[in-house]
Amino acid sequence: MVSSNRKVKVAALSIVSNTTLIILKVVAGLLSGSVSIVSEAIHSGMDLVASIIAFLSVRVSSRPADEEHPYGHGKIENISGLAEGLLIFIAAFLIIKESVIKLSHPAEIEETGMAIVAMFISAVVNIIVSRILYKVAKEEDSLALEADALHLKTDVYTSLGVGIGLVLIKFTGISILDPIVAIAVACLIVKEAWHLCKSALNPLLDTRLSNEEEQEIKEVIEIYKTEVINFHKLKTRKSGNIRHIDFHMTVNEALTAKDSHKLIKKIEKDLEEKIKNIHVTVHIDHN
Template sequence: MLKKELRIILLSLIVSFILTVAKFAGYFLTHSVAILSDALESIINVVAGAFASYSIYLTSKPKDENHPYGHGKVEFFSIGFEGAMIFIAGCLILVKAMQYFFLPPALHSVDQGIWIIAATTVSNLFLGLYLVRSGKRLPSITITGNGQHIMTDVYSSAGLIVALLIIHLTGLTWLDPLVSVIMGVLILRQGYLLMRRSISALMDETDMKVVDKVITILSAHRRKNWIDVHNMRVQQYGNNYHIDCHITLPYYLELSEAHDEMKAVEVLVNKEFSDSEVEFFIHTDPCIPACCHYCQKDDCPVRSFPFSGTITWTRENVLPNRKHF
């Protein structure tokens, strides 16, 4: 899988380099600051592709003594680095656009510039769709993120083509820096979103979608011995997850029986997360008389209180560090 991921990201790198050269050729031909903005954003595709290649290589390395959870978090560094580069490019685009508002250059060969940008846009469209689909199929958040960035480039380039057509047909050259400002703002937003995602992952912000998925899996295959689940925490390392939680079991189970229950949880969740590896660290809590009210073990030999009803597992009672009273 590593070789396939590297081939995909290297293809992205080569194509992005060729398209960047073509866009700069379009800028030198037309002197359009809007085309320059598009070319500057494409530089980020090249830099991000190079960084993504290294992150994919590093992610594939096995766990070791210094990295007991593996090297998957480097992918979030890759996303953050790409976001920072995009943000810087957006700032440069805005500065250049402001200069052109006051000192507008004469535009040349706008029709030829339109054809160049149109060709690069179509090429980027196919590349972006290929990367997004490949990233979801493998799965790889690095490839998916790279594809999503290129698709953003496609949308901005499509808007640029429309603007260049208007300029070419009407002669309203002041639209050139205006379009560049709009593109700069959109690029800044994209950079911010990528950096936000990177920081959230590096700080182990809980992904509620993953929590909900784990809760759904455990609820659907709930065993009578699993009295409650609480203090659940989820950490993501690339495409893999580390989950620790507390599970309340009947206090009289033997150690081997408790181990079998924990192993069943791990096997069950990993079966449903077929594209990822889920590592569990489970702390077992012994039941207490207050648990009898919602314990479903109808053949319990030590029940102190009658069964009142099942408690549905939700975020509200699975995430806090307390039994379900």
């Protein structure tokens, strides 16, 4: 429960920071007439929606398994991550669309000073919040928080890019740099969105654990080679932050049912020390 509360709190922090930055960017965009800042406001709007999705998903994913969901609710975080990735794609499309219009009908940028300050404030805030999100995401193995952190990370890049672009416009007077920078920002966003969607989709398809994790499982079982004659049908998958491990093992015929049960408990304990957040199912075959 403590872990769940921690995830919910940092997800709420993301909502607050995104809301504040949207207001800042909208004001700066309207005063300056900069399409790149308006694009950043759109991006932050998508970030806010993503933060709300992450907030709701971490609350649901922490619920214990029940009759309808015997494997728990962890995959809601993968669905959340996929939805957030799609939102980034939409944001990139809107930015490119607005930028193409500005390339066809260029306009002078006003109030660049305030616009530049707004972008760099946004970058600093998002660096701080994204680091907090990443830290908790890694410690709690939360894809929803990791996806939210990725949103803010792309916002750091885009805010810095727009800020630098506005500095160049201020000193060169070349206003067409504004939509060009916005399009470059959108391309970066698309790249990040692709990686996020891929990471979120794999667990939904019940992709097995990594080679390293499966090797660790095999090494633990092999410790008990005097009792375990062989093991087979190893299947692994991940649901949220829970790793499900399922395998059959043939045990020495001298072992009683009680001894076999104790052996399973030992193997489970050793696996838990090697790999965190696991659920182990062992099928015993007597030789």
